[in-house]
Amino acid sequence: MEDAGEMRKASTVPEIKPLDQYDFNRAKVCASVRWLLAKSYGSAENVPVELREPLYRDKYEQEHLKPSVSQLLLSPELYCRTQALLHGVSQPTPQGPPGDNSALLQLLTKRGLEPRDQDVAITEEDLSHTPIKTRAHLVLIDSLMSLAAMETVGKVKMTAEAEKMGGGAPWENALLFWVNRLNQTLRESTEDEKVPTCTDPQPVQPTVRTHTHTHIQITFYLSHTHG
Structure with missing residues (x-):
């Protein structure tokens, strides 16, 4: 018979925290990155196990993006593949999928979904900067979410x-x-x-x-x- 601890681990119901204990920034990062990876890999089940939890704690109990996740975000391949899969929901682009972040940003801008952080446009340099600029990547993921909604609703x-x-x-x-x-x-x-x-x-x-x-x-x- 399973003990209470094992049953809690097997439960699919997430822990519900009181509002005053809820970390909105952490939730935003986790939800955005998980969404991006799920779309890029085709489904959440296809995401490699080591990437399903995007954050880790250091020895000071501070949370950061896992290095493996940061490397994926810094590569334009992840975003471009996601955009290509999302656009495939409706119809292929005549010019083909974007091959780098510069082309992706131009495509999103043409669709009226230019990624902007506090009214400042996100640049290719922001997305390739190390250490990673998390806010810039979250804004780009937001634009891709909007694109996904636009493609779905368009049908x-x-x-x-x-x-x-x-x-x-x-x-x-x-x-x-x-x-x-x-x-x-x-x-x-x-x-x-x-x-x-x-x-x-x-x-x-x-x-x-x-x-x-x-x-x-x-x-x-x-x-x-x-x-």
Whole structure:
């Protein structure tokens, strides 16, 4: 019979921490890198075991990106392969996939997804700089997430209601509409049948939709549509 410790290790339910103990920066790094690796390798199951946890602790209990993960991020091959696989969701590019970070940045800019950190464009030098500039890489991954959402939503016919959502790009409005519909369905399924429910989706106010909020929705949407 398994002891309690072994059962906890085998559990797939992640530990839920109180909000005051939650490390948003750490969560952002882990989620972004895991998403990138999963897309690049085809699925999370195909990612090598040693790369599935992107961080390690040094002797001072400080967390850093694993050297093997940093090396992958510093190589344009990882990003370019991910972009090629994402674009393959809809249709191939006439000029073929980008071969380096410079070409990738140009492609994203043409799609209206230029990676920018505090209104400053990310450069090829930022992405190849050592020691690694983690923020620059996170911004690039954000742009690739947006590209993935754009490619996915582009295959779905939008309703007139979705087009009225918020003031963002059409693909953002479609995602917000989908998230609102999902929230409405979940709410209705958990409420008492005797309590009247709202039949109209609750709109997300553009004034409170932050960059992080949008990408949380994007990541949630993609993880539930592509596995």
